[in-house]
Amino acid sequence: MKIINLILLAMKALQRNKLRALLTMLGIIIGVASVITMMSIGEGSKQSINNSLSSMGSNMITIMPQSNEPGGARIMGSSFKTLTIKDVDALKKNAAHIASISPLASSSGQSISGANNWPTTIQGVSPEYLDIRKLSVQDGIIFSEQDVKSSAKVCLLGKTVVDNLFPGGESPLGKVIRFGKIPLQVIGVLTPKGTSNFGQDQDDIIIAPYTTVQKRVLSSIYFNQIYASATKEDDSDAAVDEANTALRETHKLREGEENDFQIRTQAELMTMLNSTSSMMTALLTAVASISLVIGGIGIMNIMYVSVTERTREIGLRMSIGARGVDILLQFLIEAVMISVTGGVIGVILGISAAIIIPAMLNWPTVISEFSIIISFLVCAITGIFFGYYPALKASGLDPIEALRYE
Amino acid sequence: MSNKILEIRDVKREFIMGTETVRALKGVSFDVNAGEFVTIMGSSGSGKTTLLNMLGCLDKPTEGTYLLDNVNVKELSKDELAKLRNTKIGFVFQAYNLLPRTTALENVELPLMYNPLISSQERKDRAIAALQAVKLDGRFDHTPNQLSGGQQQRVAIARALVNEPVMILADEATGNLDTRTSYEIMSLMQDLNSNGKTIVFVTHEPDIAAFSTRTVMLRDGKVQKDTENINRRWAKEALASLPESDDY
Numbered sequence: 001m002k003i004i005n006l007i008l009l010a011m012k013a014l015q016r017n018k019l020r021a022l023l024t025m026l027g028i029i030i031g032v033a034s035v036i037t038m039m040s041i042g043e044g045s046k047q048s049i050n051n052s053l054s055s056m057g058s059n060m061i062t063i064m065p066q067s068n069e070p071g072g073a074r075i076m077g078s079s080f081k082t083l084t085i086k087d088v089d090a091l092k093k094n095a096a097h098i099a100s101i102s103p104l105a106s107s108s109g110q111s112i113s114g115a116n117n118w119p120t121t122i123q124g125v126s127p128e129y130l131d132i133r134k135l136s137v138q139d140g141i142i143f144s145e146q147d148v149k150s151s152a153k154v155c156l157l158g159k160t161v162v163d164n165l166f167p168g169g170e171s172p173l174g175k176v177i178r179f180g181k182i183p184l185q186v187i188g189v190l191t192p193k194g195t196s197n198f199g200q201d202q203d204d205i206i207i208a209p210y211t212t213v214q215k216r217v218l219s220s221i222y223f224n225q226i227y228a229s230a231t232k233e234d235d236s237d238a239a240v241d242e243a244n245t246a247l248r249e250t251h252k253l254r255e256g257e258e259n260d261f262q263i264r265t266q267a268e269l270m271t272m273l274n275s276t277s278s279m280m281t282a283l284l285t286a287v288a289s290i291s292l293v294i295g296g297i298g299i300m301n302i303m304y305v306s307v308t309e310r311t312r313e314i315g316l317r318m319s320i321g322a323r324g325v326d327i328l329l330q331f332l333i334e335a336v337m338i339s340v341t342g343g344v345i346g347v348i349l350g351i352s353a354a355i356i357i358p359a360m361l362n363w364p365t366v367i368s369e370f371s372i373i374i375s376f377l378v379c380a381i382t383g384i385f386f387g388y389y390p391a392l393k394a395s396g397l398d399p400i401e402a403l404r405y406e
Numbered sequence: 407m408s409n410k411i412l413e414i415r416d417v418k419r420e421f422i423m424g425t426e427t428v429r430a431l432k433g434v435s436f437d438v439n440a441g442e443f444v445t446i447m448g449s450s451g452s453g454k455t456t457l458l459n460m461l462g463c464l465d466k467p468t469e470g471t472y473l474l475d476n477v478n479v480k481e482l483s484k485d486e487l488a489k490l491r492n493t494k495i496g497f498v499f500q501a502y503n504l505l506p507r508t509t510a511l512e513n514v515e516l517p518l519m520y521n522p523l524i525s526s527q528e529r530k531d532r533a534i535a536a537l538q539a540v541k542l543d544g545r546f547d548h549t550p551n552q553l554s555g556g557q558q559q560r561v562a563i564a565r566a567l568v569n570e571p572v573m574i575l576a577d578e579a580t581g582n583l584d585t586r587t588s589y590e591i592m593s594l595m596q597d598l599n600s601n602g603k604t605i606v607f608v609t610h611e612p613d614i615a616a617f618s619t620r621t622v623m624l625r626d627g628k629v630q631k632d633t634e635n636i637n638r639r640w641a642k643e644a645l646a647s648l649p650e651s652d653d654y
Contacts, residue, residue: 001519005519016507316499316505320497321492321521323489323520324485
C-alpha cells in the first residue's frame, strides 16, 4: 500500500477513537511539555546568572583571605587578616595582566542623616573599584586619589541608602551624613543596579575611600577582599597566576606551604553556578523524560489492544492481498502518529508554559530549539520503538486464524 | 494453453498437533475450468475448510500440486501469495467481513489499495462499477451497520469482483442469510457466472449446491463424488416460487 494511503488510514483509525487516542497521547503530551518547560527554566536561570555575572564584570578577579592553618574551627574567609596595602602594591607592580585593582574594607553599621537612619554597609575602596564592578556615578563625582591619600571624609551613596536617608526626595549631594560616628560628605550618587541574582540589594551601599574606612571606621590595616580586573577576559588565568606568585612572595610563604589567600575569577564562579543549575535542569528533565517513557508504554499497551480488537480486520486485509509489511506499516504509522501528534501538542503546551511562567512566577525562561528538536525526536522514536512490537505481532498473524477470530 | 483455472493433483495437508499428525486432506484431485460454477460440499470434518484455505492461497499443501491460473502456489513466498490473492482471487465470507464504520465504497476499494499500480481515480471508478454490478447504486456512503445482511453480502461480493479475479471463492456465503436473501445472492452469483466468472462455492446445504453447474463432494479428506448437476436450478425461479407474504 502506498505510504500516503497508510497515513490517511492511520488518521481515519485515530479519528474513530478520538478519546482513546487523546488519552493515549496524554503521557507523551505531559512528557514533552514538561521536558520543554524544565529545559527552558533551566536555560533561563543559566542565562540570567550569566547576565548578572557579566554585569559585575566578566574579567573580575577576587582575592580573599583564607586560613592556611590545618584543623581548628574554620571561620569565614573575610575575617582572616592577611591582606594589606602591601599586597595591593605588589599586585600593581608585578601582575602585568591586571588592569586595575582596588582593595575593599567593609563594615556594617548605621547611617544617619538628620532624623532618618538606615542600617547599611560601607565599602572602603579605591576609585578603580567602580570600573571593576561596573558601577557608575549617576550624580556628582567619584572621590580622587588625593581623597584616598588624605582619608577624606567623603562618600557616594547607593539608591537604597538615598531613599531611606532622604525620603523627601531632596538631592543628597553636598549634604553631610554620618556612618556610625563618622561624618561623611556626600559627593555622588551611584546608578541603581537592582537586586542581584542571589537576592542581594546591590544599591544598599555607601562607598568611601578605603583609607577613610580603615582608619576612621575599622581602625585596622587589613582588607576584607581585593578586587582586580584582568586586562582581557582571556587573560584572567594569567592574571591569577601572577597574583598568586606576587602574593605568596609578599606573604613569605615557603614552597609547599598552603596559600593564606584565595583567588577567584568570575569565570570560575560562572562555571560553579552554572554547574549547579545544569544539575538541577538535568534532574528535572530526567524526571520529565520518565513520563515520556510511560507515555510510550501507554502507546504500546493501546496498540496491543488495537491489534487484538482488529484481528479480523487484519485477517481480511491479508486475505485480499495485504502483505505482512503492509500490516506492519499500518500499525506502526498509527503508533507514530499518536506519539508525534502528542509531541506537537506537547511542544505547543511546553512553549506556552515557558511563555506564561515568567509572567506568573517571575522566573526567567529561555526556549531552546535544542529542547524542542530533542523532545520531538524522542517522541517519534518512542512511537517507533513502542509501536513496533504490536505492529510486528499484527503482521505475523496467520490470516486463516485471524479471519476466524472471535 | 488450457482453460483450466484450478488444477489440483493429489493434494495432501497434514497438521501436527502436539505428537499427533492430523491428516485433513488425504490426496484430493480435481480441476476447475474457466466459466464453471463449482460447489464444494461436505459435512464438518471432511476437510472442506482446509481445502478452501488452500484454494484461497492462505495455506499451502504439504504434498501434491496446486496450480492456480498456471501458477504453482507451493513455490511462492508469503508476499507472492499475498499478491496472488490480491490479483487472482475474490473472497466472499460467511460473516461478510466488511470493515466496520467504513463506507461501502471504501470497503470495495480496499483490495485495490494493496495494488500500487492502480491510481486513486481508477480505484474509485472500479469500486463504483462493482457496486453497480451488485445493484447497490445509491448506497455507496452507507456503513455496514446501515445495511441489511443481504446488502452487506452484496458489498462483499462487489469487493471480490473489484480486482477482476480469475475466480471468486465463496465460503458459506449464504450461511448467515434467510432463504429469500440466500436465493437473491445465489441469483446474483448465477448472473456473474453467466457473464463468465468462475465461481467456487463452499457450502454444506444441498439446496444451495443445486444452483451450481457441478458439485464436488468431500468426505474424510478425499473426493467422494464429483458430478455435473443435471437438474440445475435457477435462483430467479426459486425466488419467484417463494410465498410473497414471507416478510410481514
